[in-house]
Ligand SMILES: Nc1nc2c(ncn2[C@@H]2O[C@H](COP(=O)(O)OP(=O)(O)OP(=O)(O)O)[C@@H](O)[C@H]2O)c(=O)[nH]1
């Protein structure tokens with residue numbers, strides 16, 4: 001999106017930075033390669049990792065956030081009560097799954113729906129392909145996603161790290177990406193391969209934000225200057241749930257890529273594709289063209305969307 005330079009011209013003393021970590025109302029921004037602690041004005045917590053912000057310095061290494069510049073994308077989750085910003089301005093989402101332990105289709109599919117709704121490209125990474133016993137079964141399960149057009153990249157962070165880097169680096173180059181995954185899939189192992197020094201950076205960020213022992217519970221952004229000036233990767237904590245209460249009915253049906261060919265053909269203009277007669281979406285589920293799992297998740301998300309209290 002083109003932005004008028006005038007609207008975003010900096011005031012005297014103002015700096016532009018990117019938010020690289022967030023913890024409560026405390027943020028860390030990177031400004032010309034330097035880290036600056038910053039806070040919002042008032043009680044606002046509407047800043048996300050990846051946001052480009054205008055800052056005014058309050059001391060040598062502290063600042064206040066004046067303005068969030070227009071976001072290209074915003075990825076978020078939500079529960080009944082409020083939404084939780086995951087990342088701003090990312091162009092692609094990598095969902096890490098593994099041969100072992102097993103991943104949950106419900107969570108993977110919810111992540112795809114969130115990304116589709118936000119206009120973010122989706123890739124899956126199948127890690128631990130060295131675990132051969134469960135490889136074929138996992139590949140079979142993942143066909144549901146490759147059929148939707150989401151690329152699945154096979155790697156082994158531990159078994160063949162060079163291959164993992166060679167596979168993923170070209171995909172990251174020039175893009176801002178976010179990695180998500182359930183605990184145990186090997187996301188940290190992959191981040192450490194892709195971002196040498198990530199461990200040290202996490203400790204430094206944690207100290208700067210004063211998060212104490214909770215070193216892995218916050219989202220952080222790593223610039224990857226070796227891959228170009230606009231390359232970055234966001235690491236987010238593992239998750240057990242992925243609420244999407246914020247998506248309206250209309251947004252939901254469009255966020256299911258598999259529904260697209262069938263939308264618009266329903267007998268009733270306000271068809272919810274649940275029990276209505278003459279619904280091509282339901283026909284496609286019956287015919288096996290849309291996976292049952294995906295349609296069930298759609299039904300569940302519609303239900304959640306009706307429960308929103310905010
Ligand atoms: N066999 C095998 N094990 C791996 C591979 N990658 C990671 N692991 C192991 O899987 C376990 C989990 O890896 P992590 O990188 O900590 O996983 P994570 O997804 O960051 O998990 P959390 O830190 O719990 O969020 C560790 O014991 C790793 O050694 C792989 O390619 N093959």
Ligand SMILES: [Zn+2]
Nearest residue numbers: 266271273279
């Ligand atoms: Zn319908």
